[in-house]
Amino acid sequence: MKNSISIKDISSQAGVSIATVSRIINKNGRYSQETEKRVMDIIKKNNYVPNLVAKGLRTQKMKNVGIVVPDITNEFFMKLVYEIEKNLFQEGYETFLCNTDEDEDKERKRVHMMAMQNVCSLIYIAGGISDMQDVIRDLPTVFIDRVPDKALGNYCTVESDNVQGGYLATKELLDCGCKNILLLTSRKKISGYADRFEGYVKALLEAGMEADDIHVVYLDQLHYAAAYEEMMRMLEAGEFAYDGIFATSDWLAVGCYKALTERGIRIPEDVKLAGYDDISITAFNGVPITTIHQQVDEMGARVVEQLLKIMRQDKVEQNIVKVPVYLVPRESTRGTTE
Amino acid sequence: MKNSISIKDISSQAGVSIATVSRIINKNGRYSQETEKRVMDIIKKNNYVPNLVAKGLRTQKMKNVGIVVPDITNEFFMKLVYEIEKNLFQEGYETFLCNTDEDEDKERKRVHMMAMQNVCSLIYIAGGISDMQDVIRDLPTVFIDRVPDKALGNYCTVESDNVQGGYLATKELLDCGCKNILLLTSRKKISGYADRFEGYVKALLEAGMEADDIHVVYLDQLHYAAAYEEMMRMLEAGEFAYDGIFATSDWLAVGCYKALTERGIRIPEDVKLAGYDDISITAFNGVPITTIHQQVDEMGARVVEQLLKIMRQDKVEQNIVKVPVYLVPRESTRGTTE
DNA sequence: GTGAAAGCGCTAACAG
DNA sequence: CTGTTAGCGCTTTCAC
Numbered sequence: 001m002k003n004s005i006s007i008k009d010i011s012s013q014a015g016v017s018i019a020t021v022s023r024i025i026n027k028n029g030r031y032s033q034e035t036e037k038r039v040m041d042i043i044k045k046n047n048y049v050p051n052l053v054a055k056g057l058r059t060q061k062m063k064n065v066g067i068v069v070p071d072i073t074n075e076f077f078m079k080l081v082y083e084i085e086k087n088l089f090q091e092g093y094e095t096f097l098c099n100t101d102e103d104e105d106k107e108r109k110r111v112h113m114m115a116m117q118n119v120c121s122l123i124y125i126a127g128g129i130s131d132m133q134d135v136i137r138d139l140p141t142v143f144i145d146r147v148p149d150k151a152l153g154n155y156c157t158v159e160s161d162n163v164q165g166g167y168l169a170t171k172e173l174l175d176c177g178c179k180n181i182l183l184l185t186s187r188k189k190i191s192g193y194a195d196r197f198e199g200y201v202k203a204l205l206e207a208g209m210e211a212d213d214i215h216v217v218y219l220d221q222l223h224y225a226a227a228y229e230e231m232m233r234m235l236e237a238g239e240f241a242y243d244g245i246f247a248t249s250d251w252l253a254v255g256c257y258k259a260l261t262e263r264g265i266r267i268p269e270d271v272k273l274a275g276y277d278d279i280s281i282t283a284f285n286g287v288p289i290t291t292i293h294q295q296v297d298e299m300g301a302r303v304v305e306q307l308l309k310i311m312r313q314d315k316v317e318q319n320i321v322k323v324p325v326y327l328v329p330r331e332s333t334r335g336t337t338e
Numbered sequence: 339m340k341n342s343i344s345i346k347d348i349s350s351q352a353g354v355s356i357a358t359v360s361r362i363i364n365k366n367g368r369y370s371q372e373t374e375k376r377v378m379d380i381i382k383k384n385n386y387v388p389n390l391v392a393k394g395l396r397t398q399k400m401k402n403v404g405i406v407v408p409d410i411t412n413e414f415f416m417k418l419v420y421e422i423e424k425n426l427f428q429e430g431y432e433t434f435l436c437n438t439d440e441d442e443d444k445e446r447k448r449v450h451m452m453a454m455q456n457v458c459s460l461i462y463i464a465g466g467i468s469d470m471q472d473v474i475r476d477l478p479t480v481f482i483d484r485v486p487d488k489a490l491g492n493y494c495t496v497e498s499d500n501v502q503g504g505y506l507a508t509k510e511l512l513d514c515g516c517k518n519i520l521l522l523t524s525r526k527k528i529s530g531y532a533d534r535f536e537g538y539v540k541a542l543l544e545a546g547m548e549a550d551d552i553h554v555v556y557l558d559q560l561h562y563a564a565a566y567e568e569m570m571r572m573l574e575a576g577e578f579a580y581d582g583i584f585a586t587s588d589w590l591a592v593g594c595y596k597a598l599t600e601r602g603i604r605i606p607e608d609v610k611l612a613g614y615d616d617i618s619i620t621a622f623n624g625v626p627i628t629t630i631h632q633q634v635d636e637m638g639a640r641v642v643e644q645l646l647k648i649m650r651q652d653k654v655e656q657n658i659v660k661v662p663v664y665l666v667p668r669e670s671t672r673g674t675t676e
Numbered sequence: 677g678t679g680a681a682a683g684c685g686c687t688a689a690c691a692g
Numbered sequence: 693c694t695g696t697t698a699g700c701g702c703t704t705t706c707a708c
Contacts, residue, residue, distance in 0.1 A: 006684090006685055006686085007685065007686065008685075008686095016694075016695085017694065017695045017696075018685090018686080018687095018695090019687080019688085019694070019695060019696080019697095020693085020694060020695075022686065022687060022688085023687095023693095023694090025686095026687080028687095028688095029693095030693060030694075031693065031694075032693060032694095035693085035694085049450065049453045049454050050454055050685090050686080051395075051454065051456060051684095051685050051686070052454040052455050052456070052686095053391050053394055053395055053400070053455065053456045053684095053685080053686095054395050054684070054685035054686045054687090054700090055685080055686055055687075056391055056686090056700090057389075057391055057392050057395055057684090057685080057686075057699095057700050057701065057702090058685080058686045058687050058688085058699080058700050059686085059687065059688090059700080060700070062391070064455075072410075072416045072419060072420060073413055073416045073417050073420055075411055075413065078410045078411045078416065079411050081410060082410060082411055082437065085437065094451060094455065096434065097435045099420065099423065112387065113432060115387045116387050116388055116389065116390040117390050117391065117402075117432065118389060118390070118391045224618070254622060257622075258622075280562070280619065281618065281619050281622055284592060284595075284596075284619055284622065284623050284624065285622050285623075285624070286622065286623070286624050344700090344701055344702085345701065345702065346701075346702095354678075354679085355678065355679045355680075356679090356701090356702080356703095357678070357679055357680080357681095357703080357704080358677085358678060358679075360702065360703060360704085361677095361678090361703090361704095363702095364703080366703090366704095367677095368677060368678075369677060369678075370677060370678095373677080373678085388701090388702080389700095389701050389702070390702095391700095391701080391702095392684090392700070392701035392702045392703090393701075393702055393703075394684090394702090395683095395684050395685065395686090395700090395701080395702075396683080396684050396701080396702045396703050396704085397684080397702085397703065397704095398684065
């Protein structure tokens with residue numbers, strides 16, 4: 001290891017027992033100020049760093065939590081992670097971040113690894129394969145944007161009000177005069193996307209539309225390129241006949257924008273566009289994109305709050321915590337089509 | 339812990355000693371196929387997950403490396419992290435990601451924490467305070483975009499060819515006819531920024547300019563807002579008299595773009611603009627921004643390659659590895675000012 | 677091919 | 693106030 005100097009070396013140098021050193025390190029009392037000072041000086045001088053691994057082994061608790069995200073290069077996820085970490089650090093927890101790359105196999109491997117690393121709990125952002133539940137069986141887990149299928153022992157969900165988000169985005173498109181709205185979303189079986197779909201349908205029906213007016217395209221990936229390619233395919237195939245698109249994530253919206261404008265279709269004149277998440281790029285895009293703002297700070301705080309509760313085995317009064325969202329109207333839904 | 343079932347439980351259930359189970363888990367040989375199967379079945383059935391923490395304690399090696407980044411919400415850094423992790427996993431290493439938020443105090447705390455968590459080596463992206471060298475004294479470390487001041491025992495640097503990058507960006511502005519080029523950069527004492535400055539000066543001098551033509555503004559933060567506010571301040575104060583800006587990171591360039599266009603200054607007609615990193619937003623920005631592309635895949639591979647070398651205590655033939663960059667010309671430097 | 681036992685660095689009774 | 697000791701889960705000699 002980096003530093004072969006251990007508590008034992010400190011104790012012998014200080015002429016005290018390792019127990020005393022341990023007490024001092026952990027501020028557990030039962031030592032004189034005098035010895036404390038002497039020991040601390042020696043610790044400083046030697047740059048001694050306590051070995052948390054050994055401590056964890058002994059105390060059976062590691063105070064570090066694993067965070068699983070689908071894509072570490074996505075600003076939205078990382079803003080969420082940032083908030084979660086901030087709150088967790090305050091409580092003395094470390095975090096392990098792991099990237100699944102939207103790949104189930106990687107996810108399995110990485111979560112397995114986390115279990116071996118003895119994380120004391122897990123936070124799942126927009127993911128979570130069901131057959132992982134054997135391994136993480138007893139790990140307190142908070143899911144974001146996902147309600148697990150089977151009931152786990154010790155879990156809960158924190159999510160944006162996705163139904164409301166889907167509703168607001170769709171209503172904005174309808175208010176701009178759209179008659180034919182495409183929903184572009186993920187194939188992933190995640191409650192977040194299902195809820196946005198539900199909101200979309202709700203707005204449509206409320207506007208007097210019917211089942212025929214529901215148009216959905218499912219994508220395997222959430223990357224910009226996935227949306228771009230699908231749009232291009234539809235355009236080529238003459239399958240594109242919409243005057244509005246609601247993409248359930250901003251990167252998908254950006255992909256649509258690129259494909260459409262490259263083919264001479266103007267936004268917002270010909271097609272209106274709305275995204276979801278409110279990442280920076282939507283504000284700076286050639287035509288700024290209307291989107292749904294998710295309050296990551298609020299979500300991060302709720303996630304940690306809930307996690308601490310279920311780790312303490314407190315009863316959680318609600319298994320699903322919802323955080324409000326709001327619409328951020330921009331150029332891409334300006335004016336009316338009429 | 340999540341799983342109180344240990345190697346001991348497995349061994350007693352299988353009716354063998356824990357030594358045998360250990361050998362089987364680690365495929366160390368010296369056991370019959372028969373017992374192997376029996377033990378493996380029991381492991382499966384119980385969802386037994388070996389405790390890497392205990393293993394690490396015993397073997398004195400953890401196979402996990404800490405990665406320190408200034409800002410986890412910055413796409414460029416995370417693309418680099420993505421590549422590094424990819425290569426590291428292949429070699430059987432785990433990673434700890436830690437965010438310093440461009441704050442020295444946080445950095446100190448977080449790196450100290452990593453040392454306590456027994457990481458076996460460190461990767462520093464665009465950062466690294468000097469007084470950390472006590473703690474990380476013997477940790478093999480790879481720095482990205484930074485050459486440490488004091489010689490550490492066991493380190494090396496991987497970086498883009500930042501001089502060349504600074505040169506290319508500045509030359510592009512000069513080629514567009516700029517006579518008065520502002521360099522907007524970070525105050526951070528990091529070789530990466532110093533080198534980009536050097537490239538900027540080199541291009542200026544090569545074009546027949548003099549010391550008087552060097553104009554530099556230093557920023558404390560790399561955030562978009564820092565550049566925006568500084569630009570606004572200069573504009574208000576009437577200090578802005580440039581026809582070209584080279585921002586040493588893309589987010590700074592985006593901040594300039596926003597401030598300038600808000601004040602009615604047109605890009606590229608009135609002012610040309612170049613950034614650095616080639617993050618997505620430069621391609622999608624209202625006026626797409628010319629930038630320097632850093633080859634993150636190549637860099638990630640080099641970083642891991644070097645890290646493995648210094649961890650093996652191999653002699654590293656070069657302490658500084660440079661990866662080429664190239665210019666990505668876009669709208670923001672189109673046409674000439676003349 | 678298998679088991680017994682020591683010990684990694686640390687904490688937590690317990691005894692003084 | 694301080695020291696002794698057992699043991700966390702695992703690997704690894706050394707016997708058999």
